[in-house]
Amino acid sequence: MAEDDSEWVIESIVGYLGSPEWVIPVTDFMENKCTVFDDEDENKLSYTEIHAQYKKLVEKLLDNYMQEVGINEQQFLDACTSPFAKSKTLQSVFQPVLATDDFQMFRSLMVQKNMELQLQALRVIKERNGALPECLTDGVDVMAELQEQEMKILQEVLKKSKEEYDEEMCRRMRSEEEVGSTSSSCSDKPVSESREAHNAMTAPSQHGNTAKVSSKPTKKEESKTAAAGSAAKSSSTSKPKPDSGSNGVESRVLPAVRAPVKSSEPSASLIPESTRQSSSSSQSTAEVWLEEAHREAGFTKPFVELTTSQQEELQQRATYLRQQRDKLHALKKEQQKSKHTTTPVESPATTTTTNTIPEISAEEKKKLQKRKHLADKLKEEVIKK
Amino acid sequence: MGEAQKGLLSVIEKLKGSTEQEVRIVLLGLDNAGKTTLLKSLASEDVNTITPTQGFNIKSVASHGMKLNVWDIGGQRKIRPFWKKYLENTDLLIYVIDSADKKRFEETGLELSELIDEENLKGVPVLIFANKQDLATASPASEIAEGLNLHTYRDREWQIQACSAVSGEGVQDGMNWICNNIVNKKK
Structure with a gap:
């Protein structure tokens, strides 16, 4: 019992x-x-x-x-x-x-x-x-290596975002061509649309942000605003001074490790957005970035000594970068496809793929227009300020 | 509520159910008295690479069929207030004195008498190691015992043992006293 x-x-x-x-x-x-x-x-x-x-x-x-x-x-x-x-x-x-x-x-x-x-x-x-990174494998505390790692990440981000920007421009061109080919089917405002597309072509650096918005329908309103704002800022001052650059950079450059106080999420989402500025300014901002990052990398702790929250943030950033990379891969693939389709478009002959595109693009164009309008408004506001 | 908690703790204590008799020994004394060296020599470890203890060390030594869990807590002045936290359930106190550091005999005597008055150490046997006997300037154990007024201790077993933790001389004698004493007491 x-x-x-x-x-x-x-x-x-x-x-x-x-x-x-x-x-x-x-x-x-x-x-x-x-x-x-x-x-x-x-x-x-x-x-x-x-x-x-x-x-x-x-x-x-x-x-x-x-x-x-x-x-x-x-x-x-x-x-x-x-x-x-x-x-x-x-x-x-x-x-x-x-x-x-x-x-x-x-x-x-x-x-x-x-x-x-x-x-x-x-x-x-x-x-x-x-x-x-080597500093984590042999247990030697080398902050320079960590710095180097950060630089590599930064450079990669810059490179990728440049690529992304270029792709966006290609897309933009393609969509312009589509406008031409679909103008008969969507008879709402074919004139204004094609004119808009033309606009974008003639002034790609100014309207770069609208172009990229079109490919990112899922992006949050907030980040769009910020991106548009910073794009406008950098386009208004053709060569951003280091301090005006660092304004955004401070919050945007790898906030995780050395600035645990700042919230990493929103600022991290800014990274690629703002790098997709017009190519002329991205070169100079890139320099500012790297300089800033280098300066900020004055923190001197090996990874293992960081607090867990810092480690987590580092990981978050790593995930984020990875996601960006994956996105870029997907974009690249898409672009390769589009290359195939754009060549036949130039000659009036239509392939099966071009047949499917107009339907989507008609929808997309409305969205695009809306966004463009929004971006322009924002730009205006920022410049007025 | 407090009683219930105490009950639960004792339950958990019994859960361990080891057949070996376990003895909790706390090793105290001023900084630089040689506590950690003594601990390492008890555990037959290298005594050449010892630095001032900032926290505490624990070694379990098997002796006379018993498991001696020896807690060596840093002796620096700023750590001494923490000693109290380690005295609960202590079976025996080892107090180490640097026999060659005559200037601090008074200080070490004060610390010892404070320990003796601790509630948690009531009736707990004390072994005093008059350490560093290998040094020429070391005072003999009898002299130290007199200075500490050990003969006035009536409420507990006590013993003073001359030793050198570095050479190991006298350490085993002290351990023998501990084992005999604990066995007597626990039986």
Whole structure:
């Protein structure tokens, strides 16, 4: 009878120790507090404080659980000391409980957790960047290498955004041609549309932002505004001064690592948008960027010493860059397709692909016009200011 | 509520269910007394690369069929306030004195008497290591015992042991006293 009793109790306990009610708070605690635990021989005084907090947490959790289930401490003890509970598999389940009484065990759990998190971070970086930067592989703290890595990322972004811009221009040209070929089918305002397209052709640098907006229907209004604003700014001042450039740059250049205070999301989304400015200014802004980044890279911490939040931000940025790259790949593919289609368009002969395009472009053109209007308005506002 | 918590803790303590008898020993003393060196020599580790302890070290030593968990906590003045946090459930106190540092005998005596008055160390046996006996200027253990008024301790077992943590001389004698004493006490 007593054995039966302890059996259901132990099953219940083991169930509890595997349930979210237990696992989530305990894991949360460990993940939050493990960063100070290294595998140095000497223990830090702060470990003791954390261990005390851990004891409190576990006691609270177990107290609540025992009250809920209606078992007392003696039943708990009986169950846990029964032969069933002594099996190897269950021992590991009980480890977090035993760690309250055993500092060494607690310490090793925390050190292990810290290592796990660090390895995870490294793996994520590796996945996203293709390879680990050297400073992370040999454990040598070289901030110059980190700087170099940042520069590489920056250069890549600049290169890609330039490509993207060029592609956008190609698209723009293509859509102009489409206007010509579809003018008979969409009879709403064929004249104004073609004129607009013509406009864009004659002044590509000014209307560059509208062109790119057309290909990014999913972009947020906000980022469009910002992009249009910065595009307008740079087109009004043909050669942006370093400080006017850094105005935007400050928030936009790799905010993650060294400026954890700033919110990385909106500023990160600005990167490619603003680089897709007219090609004439992008060259000079690129220089400002790199200079700025270089200056800002004066932070001197190897990756492993950064706080988790900083590491997270770094990862976020890596993801973002990766997404951009993927987008670019997709665009490139599309462009190659469009090259095939544009050549036959020049001769009046129509292929199957051109047949499908007009329908979409008629829709798109309305959107395009709207956006263009919006962008122009914004531009006006900014310039007036 | 406080009682319930205490009960739960003792439950968890029993859960470990090791057959070995575990003994918790706290190793204290002024900075530069040689606590960490002593700890490492107990654990038969290299004693040549020791730096001032900023936190604490723990070593488990098996001796006389017991598992001695020795906690060595840094002795710098700014760390001493933390000593209190490590005294709970302590079975034995080892206090280390630099026998050659006569200028600080008074200071070390004050720290020791404060420890002796701690509630958590009530009745806990004390072993005093008169360390650094390998130095020519070291005072003999008997002299130190007198200076510390050890003979006035009536509420606990105590022992002073001359030793040199660097050479290992006298350390084992001290450990033997610990084991005999703990065994006597726990039985």
